[in-house]
Every structure is written in structure tokens, then in C-alpha cells.
Amino acid sequence: MMKRTIVVGTRQSQLALTQTGQVIDALKLLCEEHSLPFDFEVRKIITKGDRILDVTLSKVGGKGLFVKEIEQAMLDGEIDLAVHSMKDMPSELQEGLVNGATPVRVDPRDALISSRGYSLESLPQGAKVGTSSLRRCSQLLAFRPDLNIEPIRGNIDSRLRKLDEEGFDAIILAAAGLYRMGWGDKITSFLPVDVCLPAVGQGALGIECREVDTDIHHLLSLYNDKETELTVKAERKFLSVLNGGCQVPIGAYATLIHDAGGASSDVEGDSPRIMLTGMVGYPDGRTIIKETLMGKDPIRLGEEVAWRLISRGADEILAEVRE
Numbered sequence: 001m002m003k004r005t006i007v008v009g010t011r012q013s014q015l016a017l018t019q020t021g022q023v024i025d026a027l028k029l030l031c032e033e034h035s036l037p038f039d040f041e042v043r044k045i046i047t048k049g050d051r052i053l054d055v056t057l058s059k060v061g062g063k064g065l066f067v068k069e070i071e072q073a074m075l076d077g078e079i080d081l082a083v084h085s086m087k088d089m090p091s092e093l094q095e096g097l098v099n100g101a102t103p104v105r106v107d108p109r110d111a112l113i114s115s116r117g118y119s120l121e122s123l124p125q126g127a128k129v130g131t132s133s134l135r136r137c138s139q140l141l142a143f144r145p146d147l148n149i150e151p152i153r154g155n156i157d158s159r160l161r162k163l164d165e166e167g168f169d170a171i172i173l174a175a176a177g178l179y180r181m182g183w184g185d186k187i188t189s190f191l192p193v194d195v196c197l198p199a200v201g202q203g204a205l206g207i208e209c210r211e212v213d214t215d216i217h218h219l220l221s222l223y224n225d226k227e228t229e230l231t232v233k234a235e236r237k238f239l240s241v242l243n244g245g246c247q248v249p250i251g252a253y254a255t256l257i258h259d260a261g262g263a264s265s266d267v268e269g270d271s272p273r274i275m276l277t278g279m280v281g282y283p284d285g286r287t288i289i290k291e292t293l294m295g296k297d298p299i300r301l302g303e304e305v306a307w308r309l310i311s312r313g314a315d316e317i318l319a320e321v322r323e
């Protein structure tokens with residue numbers, strides 16, 4: 001039988017190339033297992049986000065900075081699939097494109113990396129900590145108001161280099177990216193989610209494809225993880241109600257609730273219960289508001305957590321940040 005070659009578009013950062021390669025390996029295994037006639041080819045694409053790495057992201061503005069060119073290439077038929085970090089995926093995909101699979105999530109937490117072996121608790125007064133994320137900045141300062149947070153940009157590899165070159169006592173990165181790069185051993189400690197709520201979708205991937213591409217949908221359905229799909233759906237709905245992107249101090253994390261017997265919720269049958277926590281905070285950490293709710297419908301749950309935060313002043317915080 002003739003094989004169809006699926007062209008997978010990717011940014012050319014080390015992380016993007018690595019996770020695209022890992023997804024292709026997983027899809028190849030599924031193709032073997034299910035006797036599906038596909039080959040894979042990688043096509044590198046340079047995005048706007050890659051061209052302006054020297055500017056602080058929150059100053060650049062615009063959503064989907066890393067995704068637009070990739071989506072255009074898919075609509076033009078130059079590529080068939082694209083692997084995205086879920087947290088970089090825009091809440092609205094372009095017309096005609098869909099998320100075909102949400103594979104199983106890895107560790108969603110933020111990690112602290114310190115050549116001097118510090119943890120968040122043991123960092124000295126006024127220590128210099130690198131992050132450009134308003135979400136991380138807000139929560140770090142709420143926990144340790146004395147810290148001196150300084151921006152640090154670039155890909156994971158260049159941030160790790162800057163850790164020592166620019167004299168940081170510690171930097172904060174997503175554990176997931178480090179694990180995928182095989183650099184998990186660089187992690188000094190993890191920030192617990194109740195201290196630093198992760199970014200929406202952190203640790204998860206999305207696999208974008210054309211809505212009409214039924215062959216690919218079938219393959220991707222085999223790669224989907226229902227638990228990750230449901231929890232990320234709740235987090236993303238929360239974010240879209242607050243009209244957020246990665247340039248706002250918003251965090252969220254959802255899990256499935258496992259019953260008292262320790263058995264996991266039945267993901268396939270009766271719909272499981274989801275617990276979602278959302279937060280919005282001032283970048284200087286002076287106020288952080290958080291809500292946790294449970295529910296079965298991820299969309300309603302995402303909306304309700306967002307509405308609760310709005311009723312407690314989330315809009316005012318976000319309006320101030322967006323000025």
C-alpha cells in the first residue's frame with residue numbers, strides 16, 4: 001500500500017525540535033501497532049516569536065506569537081501537523097484548524113535552578129532570581145517579597161547559560177521543558193503548585209491539524225489522553241474567559257479527583273470530577289486571588305472559576321497590568 005508522508009511543522013528551537021521528534025516517535029509506534037500507512041517528515045518554520053527574542057515578551061504583545069506562521073503553513077498545505085507546547089497555543093485556533101490530540105501531560109510544576117544549590121526558602125535576602133513571566137514574578141514575590149526578580153529571555157538553553165553568566169542566584173523554568181530536553185538533573189527544587197500555580201496547559205502538548213484531515217484525526221485520536229484533555233480544557237476555558245495569554249499574571253491547574261478508595265475516576269465511562277484552581281495576581285505580588293472549584297463539565301468549571309475571580313476584582317488587576 002502507498003504510504004502518505006505526514007509533514008510536521010516545527011519551530012527550530014531545541015525544545016520544539018526535541019518535542020516534535022518525541023511526538024513523531026510516539027506516532028510511528030502507533031502506526032506500527034495499528035497498521036496505519038504513514039511516514040513522517042519534519043519541516044522547520046521561523047516564527048515572529050523567534051525573531052524578536054531580545055525583547056521582553058510582555059512588551060511585544062499579540063497572541064500566538066509562535067504559532068501564526070505555522071498555522072498559515074498548515075492552511076496552505078505545506079505542513080499537515082504541528083506540535084505545540086499547550087501553554088503557547090492560542091485559545092482560538094485559525095478557522096479550519098483544530099487540536100487533534102492532547103497527549104499525556106508531564107510534570108506541570110515550575111522548577112528552580114540554582115548553581116549555588118538554593119531553594120525558594122533558602123535563597124538569601126534580596127537574591128537575584130531570573131524570570132520574565134508575570135505569573136511567576138507575582139507568586140514568587142507574594143511568597144518572598146524581598147527577592148529581586150530580573151527578566152531573563154531566550155530559549156531554555158540560553159537561559160541556563162545566563163544563570164551563571166549574568167549572576168543569577170536562581171532562575172525559574174518549567175520542569176516539563178527541562179525533562180523533555182533530558183535536563184531534569186539541572187533542577188534544584190520544584191515550586192509546589194500551591195506556592196506557584198503553573199501556566200495554563202503547562203507540561204501538556206497540543207497537536208494541531210486541519211479540521212478536514214480525517215486520516216490524521218484517526219491517528220491522533222489514538223494518541224489522545226482523556227484525562228489531560230479534560231483538565232487542560234478546563235484551564236483553557238478559564239484563561240479565555242479572563243481573555244488572557246502568556247503575557248498576563250494568570251495561572252491555573254486542574255486535576256481529576258480520585259475517589260476515596262484510591263481508584264482513579266472512570267475516564268472512559270461516567271464523566272469524572274475535575275478540580276480546578278485559578279489565580280490572578282499583581283506582578284509585584286502585593287495581592288493574589290485564587291479560587292478552587294470542582295465540577296464535571298470542564299467548560300462550565302473553567303467559566304465558574306473565572307467568574308468568581310472576576311467578582312473578586314480580577315478584571316481590575318488585569319486592566320492595570322495591560323496598561
Ligand SMILES: NCc1[nH]cc(CCC(=O)O)c1CC(=O)O
Nearest residue numbers: 085087173174176177202203204
Ligand atoms: N514560555 C516558553 C515555554 N513554552 C513551553 C515551555 C516548556 C514547558 C511546557 O511545555 O509547558 C516553555 C519554557 C518555560 O516556560 O520554562
